[in-house]
Amino acid sequence: xxxxxxxxxxxxxxxxxxxxxxxxxxxxxxxxxxxxxxxxxxxxxxxxxxxxxxxxxxxxxxxxxxxxxxxxxxxxxxxxxxxxxxxxxxxxxxxxxxxxxxxxxxxxxxxxxxxxxxxxxxxxxxxxxxxxxxxxxxxxxxxxxxxxxxxxxxxxxxxxxxxxxxxxxxxxxxxxxxxxxxxxxxxxxxxxxxxxxxxxxxxxxxxxxxxxxxxxxxxxxxxxxxxxxxxxxxxxxxxxxxxxxxxxxxxxxxxxxxxxxxxxxxxxxxxxxxxxxxxxxxxxxxxxxxxxxxxxxxxxxxxxxxxxxxxxxxxxxxxxxxxxxxxxxxxxxxxxxxxxxxxxxxxxxxxxxxxxxxxxxxxxxxxxxxxxxxxxxxxxxxxxxxxxxxxxxxxxxxxxxxxxxxxxxxxxxxxxxxxxxxxxxxxxxxxxxxxxxxxxxxxxxxxxxxxxxxxxxxxxxxxxxxxxxxxxxxxxxxxxxxxxxxxxxxxxxxxxxxxxxxxxxxxxxxxxxxxxxxx
Numbered sequence: 001x002x003x004x005x006x007x008x009x010x011x012x013x014x015x016x017x018x019x020x021x022x023x024x025x026x027x028x029x030x031x032x033x034x035x036x037x038x039x040x041x042x043x044x045x046x047x048x049x050x051x052x053x054x055x056x057x058x059x060x061x062x063x064x065x066x067x068x069x070x071x072x073x074x075x076x077x078x079x080x081x082x083x084x085x086x087x088x089x090x091x092x093x094x095x096x097x098x099x100x101x102x103x104x105x106x107x108x109x110x111x112x113x114x115x116x117x118x119x120x121x122x123x124x125x126x127x128x129x130x131x132x133x134x135x136x137x138x139x140x141x142x143x144x145x146x147x148x149x150x151x152x153x154x155x156x157x158x159x160x161x162x163x164x165x166x167x168x169x170x171x172x173x174x175x176x177x178x179x180x181x182x183x184x185x186x187x188x189x190x191x192x193x194x195x196x197x198x199x200x201x202x203x204x205x206x207x208x209x210x211x212x213x214x215x216x217x218x219x220x221x222x223x224x225x226x227x228x229x230x231x232x233x234x235x236x237x238x239x240x241x242x243x244x245x246x247x248x249x250x251x252x253x254x255x256x257x258x259x260x261x262x263x264x265x266x267x268x269x270x271x272x273x274x275x276x277x278x279x280x281x282x283x284x285x286x287x288x289x290x291x292x293x294x295x296x297x298x299x300x301x302x303x304x305x306x307x308x309x310x311x312x313x314x315x316x317x318x319x320x321x322x323x324x325x326x327x328x329x330x331x332x333x334x335x336x337x338x339x340x341x342x343x344x345x346x347x348x349x350x351x352x353x354x355x356x357x358x359x360x361x362x363x364x365x366x367x368x369x370x371x372x373x374x375x376x377x378x379x380x381x382x383x384x385x386x387x388x389x390x391x392x393x394x395x396x397x398x399x400x401x402x403x404x405x406x407x408x409x410x411x412x413x414x415x416x417x418x419x420x421x422x423x424x425x426x427x428x429x430x431x432x433x434x435x436x437x438x439x440x441x442x443x444x445x446x447x448x449x450x451x452x453x454x455x456x457x458x459x460x461x462x463x464x465x466x467x468x469x470x471x472x473x474x475x476x477x478x479x480x481x482x483x484x485x486x487x488x489x490x491x492x493x494x495x496x497x498x499x500x501x502x503x504x505x506x507x508x509x510x511x512x513x514x515x516x517x518x519x
Contacts, residue, residue: 009068014055017073021096029096033194034172035238037077037092040127044090044242045081052079053116057106073097074106075130078113080120083246086254086261089117092127095172111153118156121255123165125245128182129172151177157184162357162516165252167245170195170231171238173215175204182231184519186354187248187306189233189241192221197231229310229343232350247304251318251325252358256512259503260360265323267299269496276488280406280430287333290315293365293405294330297492303328306351311343312336313372316351318360321492321499327355330365333406339372340412345385349518352392357517359510361399361502363495364417370410390415395515399502400424403491404482408433426494427485431473 020026020036029036035043041050058073075097080089091113117124151157160166161184168185172195179197182188190197198205198219206212217223225234235241253260273296279288294303298319305317312335317328329348331338340348355362371377371386393400393415402416404427413433417423446460453459476482486494 010056013058013068013071016071017055017058020073020094021075021098025096032172034095034129036096037094037127037129040092040171040238040242041077041079041081041090043239044125044127044245045083045088046085049082050079050090051081052077053112054078054107054109057109059106074109076106076109078109078116080116080122083123083125083249086122086249087120088123088125088249089113089120090125090127093129093172093178095129108152111156114153114156114160117164117166118160121164121257123167123249123252123254124160125167125169125249126181126185127169127171128174128178130174130178151180157181158516161186161519162256162512164255165249165358167248169241169245170197171241172196173201173219175199175201179219179230186252186357186517187233187245188231189235189244190221190225190231191238191241192234192236194238196220197224226309229307229346232307232310233305234309248306248318251304251320251360256358257510259506259510260325260358262323262325262503263320265299265320267322269322270493272489272492273297274489276491279488280428282430284406284432287337289334290330290332290365290367294319294328297495298326298328299323307347311341311345311347313338313340314344314347316347319363321363322496324499324503325360326499326502327351327360327362328365329362331367333367336372337369338367338407339369340382340386340389341372341377342380342382342385345371345382345389348389349392352389352396353517356392356396356398357513359398359506361401361499362396364400364402366402366404366408366413366416367406368409368413368416369407371412386412386415394418394420397513399498399505401426401495401498401502403495404428404431404433405488406430406432424498425483426491427473427477427482428488428491429473429485430488431476431482431485432471433473433476 018038020038026036054074058071060068061070063069075094076091077094078089078091080087082088091110114124166185168182168188170182170188170190174182174195174197176199179199182197196215196219200208202213202215202218205218221234224231233244235244250263251260276293276296279293281288294315298321302320303317304319305315307316313332315328315330315332319326319328329351352362371382400417401424404425407413408416408431417425450456450460473482473485477485
């Protein structure tokens with residue numbers, strides 16, 4: 001009367017599923033320098049925490065007696081697990097079965113995983129390899145017709161951006177819907193040399209537009225992590241990818257209904273770094289290393305940078321203050337003088353949106369000379385990108401503080417925070433601000449007077465010297481134009497006190513914003 005025979009059959013099919021596309025295809029995956037989907041899941045999650053869903057899904061063939069003669073598992077593996085003890089949903093494409101194409105997925109396992117993450121209010125990690133749920137022309141032959149395309153579970157995928165953390169990992173040659181799934185996330189990454197991302201791969205590109213190009217030149221890490229910004233970070237190996245995913249998620253709550261998690265910290269909140277008193281050069285034309293400032297102020301080893309090679313005039317990422325997660329924005333004067341260009345504005349929007357969605361307070365280190373100027377900047381649409389960044393700042397409602405470490409000029413400088421809200425600002429003695437820098441503004445405001453002078457250069461210098469007398473930030477403080485000018489060495493202590501209050505300011509009843517996060 002036992003059901004053991006059926007249990008044995010279940011275990012037999014599960015064992016077949018674990019063989020994926022067979023030994024030859026697994027070996028081919030390894031020779032390409034890539035792990036299999038099951039190896040990836042095992043290395044990403046805490047040991048023995050994966051609970052697979054849909055392990056019996058596949059294409060079965062039965063003999064005349066009704067016995068199973070062959071079984072090809074679905075090429076999508078999904079389920080729940082834990083990362084550092086916290087629950088997540090993970091879904092991954094099995095490239096060893098039909099290259100991850102949707103017509104080998106069987107049912108909507110991918111969509112079920114997305115719905116599961118949203119329903120359980122826990123993070124979603126996508127391990128994308130191949131078309132990632134996209135189509136294949138072989139489907140036409142199999143079903144004997146064409147079909148009108150539809151994006152599976154796209155309503156859920158869109159809604160998730162406003163509810164739970166989503167990570168997209170590009171772990172192989174990823175095209176079509178798979179590429180879109182990677183970038184429709186709060187954080188995305190790719191592996192140098194072994195992963196590529198594109199709307200369509202080289203064969204389709206060659207046939208469609210006559211361009212013969214390699215996978216790497218079409219969509220490698222230099223194209224997207226360093227050029228287009230479609231992918232946030234690049235890593236050297238899949239193991240590094242898993243570590244980056246774990247680190248990113250450590251700053252975020254499971255969902256928008258919970259506060260960000262505080263970590264234990266043994267870094268003294270009152271730590272004072274002497275180098276901060278002299279790190280900003282007195283010569284305004286000289287640059288410095290903004291990341292040294294971030295390292296000195298935030299909890300040791302806590303700064304996680306996002307988009308290092310994209311939009312380089314702006315540094316963005318996540319960090320901790322006395323264990324509390326915070327978002328970080330900082331101008332980098334070593335790239336374009338720190339003037340935000342269109343990519344930098346785009347990077348800023350992503351960071352602000354993510355932090356606003358998950359109630360993470362933001363610290364902005366301001367050395368902003370204004371939006372990037374010049375004909376190239378105009379052709380790149382910097383003004384529209386900049387306007388979108390300003391809108392993102394003014395739409396955000398999480399706690400925000402700005403540290404004005406040097407320049408704060410023009411419309412871009414004015415957007416360092418929401419001036420109509422509680423606009424907390426602390427300046428260093430190196431603060432330098434206004435509608436325009438004196439050096440360039442004099443040429444515009446006094447042009448006629450300068451051109452009419454017998455010695456235009458001398459007259460320009462004379463006017464500049466006169467205006468320099470009003471440049472001291474102390475004069476601004478006298479008029480309460482800046483609330484506080486602080487000793488740079490006190491920045492960490494001040495921010496650690498601020499972050500305690502910032503977390504008390506978070507809403508008692510949390511939930512999604514009226515709008516979803518923009519991918």
